[in-house]
Amino acid sequence: MSDLRQPAETKYEHELAALAANDTAPRPPGWRLSPRAVETYILGSDKPVGGVAITPKYIGDRALVQVALATLASDRALMLVGEPGTAKSWLSEHLSAAISGTSALVVQGTAGTSEEHVKYGWNYALLLAEGPSQKALVPSPILRAMRDGRFARFEEITRTSSEIQDALISILSEKQIAVPELDQVVPAQRGFNLIATANTRDRGVNEMSAALKRRFNFITVPVVDDLEQEIRIVQKREAELRGDYQVGVEPPAELAKLLVTLFQELRAGVTKDGKTKVKTPGSVLSTAEAISVLFNSGILAQHFGTGKVTADDLSRSLLGAVSKEGGDDLKAVREYCETVAKGRAGLWKEFYASAKKRLAT
Numbered sequence: 001m002s003d004l005r006q007p008a009e010t011k012y013e014h015e016l017a018a019l020a021a022n023d024t025a026p027r028p029p030g031w032r033l034s035p036r037a038v039e040t041y042i043l044g045s046d047k048p049v050g051g052v053a054i055t056p057k058y059i060g061d062r063a064l065v066q067v068a069l070a071t072l073a074s075d076r077a078l079m080l081v082g083e084p085g086t087a088k089s090w091l092s093e094h095l096s097a098a099i100s101g102t103s104a105l106v107v108q109g110t111a112g113t114s115e116e117h118v119k120y121g122w123n124y125a126l127l128l129a130e131g132p133s134q135k136a137l138v139p140s141p142i143l144r145a146m147r148d149g150r151f152a153r154f155e156e157i158t159r160t161s162s163e164i165q166d167a168l169i170s171i172l173s174e175k176q177i178a179v180p181e182l183d184q185v186v187p188a189q190r191g192f193n194l195i196a197t198a199n200t201r202d203r204g205v206n207e208m209s210a211a212l213k214r215r216f217n218f219i220t221v222p223v224v225d226d227l228e229q230e231i232r233i234v235q236k237r238e239a240e241l242r243g244d245y246q247v248g249v250e251p252p253a254e255l256a257k258l259l260v261t262l263f264q265e266l267r268a269g270v271t272k273d274g275k276t277k278v279k280t281p282g283s284v285l286s287t288a289e290a291i292s293v294l295f296n297s298g299i300l301a302q303h304f305g306t307g308k309v310t311a312d313d314l315s316r317s318l319l320g321a322v323s324k325e326g327g328d329d330l331k332a333v334r335e336y337c338e339t340v341a342k343g344r345a346g347l348w349k350e351f352y353a354s355a356k357k358r359l360a361t
Contacts, residue, residue, distance in 0.1 A: 005244070007104060008057070008097035015041060016098060018052035028073040030149040030191015031099050035069040038098045042091070057094045058087060059233045064219060065091075071217040072099065072151070077172050077194040079157075079213075082221035085286020088197040091221065092153050095195060100150035105141040109156035109164075118142055118167045119177055132181040142194070143177055149191030157196045158205050165212055168194075172215035201284070224287055227272070231260045237291045242298060249302040251294050251309040258347050259314060263290050266332065271340055278336045281329035283322050293317045311350035319358055334359045 009016065016033070019041055025034035033041065040049065042065050044056030058065065071078045072095065080088040096103040107117050120143050126136035145152035157165060171177060175188040196216065198208070224230040235256050242250065265271050269280040283289075296317040301309040322329045333355065341352040 007102075008094050009102055012041075012055075012057075012097070014052055015049075015054050016101075018050035019054065019098075022050045028191075030189065031073075032101050033098055035066075035073060038069055038095070039065055041098045042094055056236075058091050059229060059236070060087075060224070061222075064221070067217075068095065068219055071219070072193050072195070074217075075175075076217045077196065077215055079196050079198060079216035079218045080221050081198045081200055081218055083223050083286060084199055084201055084284045085288030086221045086223055087287070088221050089155055092155075092195045092197055096151040096153055100145075100191065102150060103153065105145045105150060106153045106155060107141055109154060109159040111159060111161070113160040113164050115164060115167050116140065118164060118171075120179060134182065137179065137182070142171065143186060145194075146171075146175070146177065146186060146188040146192050149189030151192070152194050154194060154196040156199060156202070158198045158202050158208060160206060162206055162209065165206065165208055169209075169211055169215060172212075223267070225264065225268075227257075227260060227264060230264065230287055230290070231257055233287055234260055234290050234294060238294045238298070241291070241295045245299075247295070247298050247302055249298045249307060249309055251298055251301075251314075254347050255297070255309060255311065255314055256294055258311070258351060259290055259294055259318070262318075262336070262341075263287075265340065266336060276340055278340060279332040281322060281332040283324055283329045285322075289321055293321050296320075311347050312354040315351055315354040315358055319355070330359060 003010075019033055019037045023034050023037040025036045027034045031038075039062075040054055042056075042058050043062060045054040048054070068078055068080075068091075078095075080092060082088055093103040096105070107113065116138070117140055119140055121138040121140070122132075123136045123138055126133070130136060139147070142152045142154075144150075154168075172194065175192065177186045178184070179186060224233065231253075235253070238251065238256075241247070261272065263285045265278060266281060267285050270277050293314070294317075297309050297313040300313045300316060301307060305313055319330065319333070322333050337352050337355045337359070341348050341355070344352075
């Protein structure tokens with residue numbers, strides 16, 4: 001019986017092992033691989049390494065990955081910012097897996113994130129029975145990363161309160177956490193660093209202080225605007241999900257192209273040829289959302305359809321994704337169908353007929 005979702009260090013264990021065995025470049029203190037080998041792991045390789053094919057985990061700008069690795073090899077923490085669904089968390093996970101051997105030391109930022117999630121807490125049964133002790137101490141993922149010389153990850157940092165964000169300032173400055181109850185100071189071991197992510201759409205939730213920003217090097221993960229590149233990303237990740245969830249129906253390439261084209265045109269507010277302006281919906285039409293829509297279309301086709309993914313399956317999945325933000329977004333899709341999809345040939349005609357029927361209900 002396999003895990004529902006394997007962490008990167010488990011799923012790609014054979015690739016990481018092959019890279020480590022053939023890695024002769026210098027490694028920063030505490031790193032499992034050299035920066036060059038991590039770059040190969042993230043971006044993939046045209047040639048096998050030690051007889052093992054290295055698949056791309058991130059399809060994007062090589063310079064962005066190199067700057068991220070240079071930051072992580074220094075004493076600065078890394079902040080990945082960008083629109084939702086641009087693979088910030090995905091990149092964070094794979095960087096941590098390749099460099100530290102684990103991506104599991106994660107703090108998920110929410111309105112309920114407390115200082116215990118950032119520093120430490122207590123097993124209160126032991127605390128009451130024995131008083132403060134190492135046995136009663138419950139270390140946070142960040143404290144565990146500091147002790148072991150590994151990377152910690154902090155997801156959606158701007159969703160946490162200002163007080164919780166500020167708790168990171170001393171950690172990133174002093175590279176240590178004080179535990180006054182035990183009269184201890186826990187220093188970070190070589191190899192410790194922090195990768196955080198922040199959503200540009202949520203900047204107003206809890207804006208980071210200038211003091212905290214200075215502790216990070218910011219890298220913006222861009223929205224993919226190259227059509228062929230985004231199609232490759234969507235098809236690759238959808239194929240991985242099909243394998244993980246044992247879905248045996250593969251969407252045709254033409255349908256993937258239709259979906260990504262539609263997403264890009266709605267995001268841009270204009271068709272690819274620049275001739276027709278369209279209304280932009282408020283929903284996040286990200287690459288991650290496109291992957292989800294295409295994958296869901298395959299599930300519909302396998303269990304409730306003909307066994308082949310059709311434009312009707314795609315329209316059903318798409319409308320469910322777009323309707324999250326309410327009726328205005330459905331109006332934007334309806335307008336797009338009438339002004340753009342209606343006049344196109346091939347699968348576009350099937351998609352238009354299906355979407356028109358569903359939008360009318």
